[in-house]
Amino acid sequence: MNKRMKRLRRTLLITLGTVIGLALVGYGLLKLSGSREFQLYGGIVNHVETSEKAVALTFDDGPTGRTEEIVSILREEGVKATFFLTGAEMEANPEETKQLIEAGHEIGNHSYSHDRMMFKSPSFVKEEIEQTDAIIRSYGYEGPIPFRPPYGKKLLVLPYYLHEHDRQTILWDVEPDSIGEIAGDAQRMVDHTVEHAKPGSIILLHVMYESRTPSMQAVKGIIDGLRSKGYGFKTVSELMGE
Ligand SMILES: [Zn+2]
Known part of the structure; x- marks a missing residue:
């Protein structure tokens, strides 16, 4: 092999190594951003350590025109839940926002635009969160405002912001309607949830869209199903003892 060939081979190997290295770093970041157990800064809560048979029902997105239906189901059952709402949808649906607050549910911050909060600037993250807090308060809501990132995604800037503001990243440990095989079937989602929920579980559901x-x-x-197993229901903040 002459010198030129050797140099070419070396260049190729270095390029290949770099590509594989970058792919691994990218894959690692993606895994980290979606992890429900770990983040680089601050607290992450996907369930609460407790021996008490209590769980939190949480509903993401909205409010939309389907708010009345979920409010009436929860009223009939006597359950208070936590609704992670977006700022944009609260502005678009003020009556539905009021309905949730008047019914006594906990209101969580789910960002303003529901944009993924990875690889975003600190000012974007701050604006998304603070604008949405302000909208929630503008409706007269006085309770705690837990925060849950859109798509459960977070990497560096968001956890750092939350850490600096003494807030946790609230995620979940039971998510029946994220499991493709059962998401279209109410009974299978019921069975899955009743089987997998444990004391302190945070259950995620999406009910705000027709789909x-x-x-x-x-x-x-x-x-x-959970009541028949002896479980009670709390809001996320109640479950966390706040
Ligand atoms: Zn969402």
Whole structure:
């Protein structure tokens, strides 16, 4: 092999190594951003350590025109839940926002625009969170405002911001309507949730869009099923003892 060939081979190997290295770093960051157990700064809560048979029902996104239906299901069952709402949808649906607050549910911050909060500037993150807090307070809501990132995604800037503001990243440990095989079937979501929930579980459901009709249909069954196993229901902040 002459000198030129050797140099070419070396260049190729270095290029290949770099590509593989970058791919691994990218894969690692993606895994980290979606992890429900770990982040680089501050607290992450996907369930609460407790021996008490209590769980929190949490509903992401909205409010939308489907708010009345979920409020009435929860009223009939006597359950208070936590709703992680977006600033944009609260502005678009003020009546539905009021309905949730008047019914006594906990209101969480789910960002303003529901944009993924990875690789975003500190000012973007700050604006998304503080604007949404301000909208929640503008409706007269006085309770604690837990925060849950859109898509559960966070990397560096968001956890750092939350850490600096003494807030935790609230995630979940049971998510029946994120599991493709059962998400279209209310009864299978009920069975999954009743089977997998444990003391201190945070259960995630989406009921605010038409495509999520089976999730709406599963709510009553989930509540009844867990109650028959001795579980009670709390808001996320109550579960965390705040
Ligand atoms: Zn969401």
